[in-house]
Amino acid sequence: EVQLLESGGGLVQPGGSLRLSCAASGFTFSSYAMSWVRQAPGKGLEWVSAISGSGGSTYYADSVKGRFTISRDNSKNTLYLQMNSLRAEDTAVYYCAKDHPPYCSGGSCFQGYFDYWGQGTLVTVSS
Amino acid sequence: IQLTQSPSFLSASVGDRVTITCRASQGISSYLAWYQQKPGKAPKLLIYAASTLQSGVPSRFSGSGSGTEFTLTISSLQPEDFATYYCQQLNSYPRTFGPGTKVDIK
Numbered sequence A: 001e002v003q004l005l006e007s008g009g010g011l012v013q014p015g016g017s018l019r020l021s022c023a024a025s026g027f028t029f030s031s032y033a034m035s036w037v038r039q040a041p042g043k044g045l046e047w048v049s050a051i052s053g054s055g056g057s058t059y060y061a062d063s064v065k066g067r068f069t070i071s072r073d074n075s076k077n078t079l080y081l082q083m084n085s086l087r088a089e090d091t092a093v094y095y096c097a098k099d100h101p102p103y104c105s106g107g108s109c110f111q112g113y114f115d116y117w118g119q120g121t122l123v124t125v126s127s
Numbered sequence B: 001i002q003l004t005q006s007p008s009f010l011s012a013s014v015g016d017r018v019t020i021t022c023r024a025s026q027g028i029s030s031y032l033a034w035y036q037q038k039p040g041k042a043p044k045l046l047i048y049a050a051s052t053l054q055s056g057v058p059s060r061f062s063g064s065g066s067g068t069e070f071t072l073t074i075s076s077l078q079p080e081d082f083a084t085y086y087c088q089q090l091n092s093y094p095r096t097f098g099p100g101t102k103v104d105i106k
Helices: none
Strands: A004-005 A011-014 A016-023 A034-039 A044-050 A058-060 A070-072 A078-083 A092-101 A103-104 A108-110 A116-117 A121-125 B001-005 B011-014 B016-023 B032-037 B044-048 B061-066 B068-075 B084-090 B100-106
Touching: A004 A058, A004 A092, A011 A078, A011 B016, A016 A034, A016 A121, A034 A058, A034 A078, A044 A070, A044 A078, A044 A108, A044 B084, A116 B044, B011 B016, B016 B032, B016 B084, B016 B100, B032 B061, B044 B061, B068 B084
Parallel strands: A011 A121, B011 B100
Antiparallel strands: A004 A016, A016 A078, A034 A044, A034 A092, A044 A058, A070 A078, A092 A116, A092 A121, A103 A108, B001 B016, B016 B068, B032 B044, B032 B084, B061 B068, B084 B100
């Protein structure tokens, strides 16, 4: 059974830092890209960052670029999100999500959508 | 790539046929997924590649469209379907989501 368990959330002051972790189990972690998606209180979903299975490729939303760093340790089956220079607008529930295996049909291959999600961890940025 | 959804809010009854539209700011072929989210829970994948039903999702859910306009249809709304629905584009990074459509009980 696939399980994703986030940790590391909490209350932090503006300008502070926090590192989120996502412990994965039930699948071959290194074979799948992983992402972080956040949801501010009462708001919609916002894709934050993604990393390839090997860790060699990373992607970021413009809203976090230069402040957040995604990484992974495939020996520990763990995904990370290092968040620096935090702002009030970063307050949200942060979910880690596993990429669905690529689906190829009619000459196109589809990836970057998420078949498993963690339960989320709340990050509150406030003084 | 920006995504818009309409309507933002929909009030419907059990048994109704419900259609939600997602529009992309530029053509994305069939690179679209749909999710369902219930309060306090993580999203659940319903459809990917615009029209492919995720394993285990009831057949009353269907997706269609290509290019810039997509639809999610629930053929006969069930009590467990009252939730918020999001589209997500898979064409390029950043992998943007639509703003969501909340389906509520009439």
